[in-house]
Amino acid sequence: MTINAREAILLAARNIAQSQGYNGLNFRDLAAQVEIKPASIYY
Numbered sequence: 136m137t138i139n140a141r142e143a144i145l146l147a148a149r150n151i152a153q154s155q156g157y158n159g160l161n162f163r164d165l166a167a168q169v170e171i172k173p174a175s176i177y178y
Contacts, residue, residue: 143169144176 166173
């Protein structure tokens with residue numbers, strides 16, 4: 136995973152957490168927003 140991908144994931148996670156709250160944050164939505172597979176977040 137490149138630094139840019141990492142930054143994109145962190146930015147998307149922050150945006151989702153701000154709009155939906157911490158309990159609304161999940162890997163499926165996060166991956167969809169960054170356009171990657173959910174399993175890639177673990178990598």
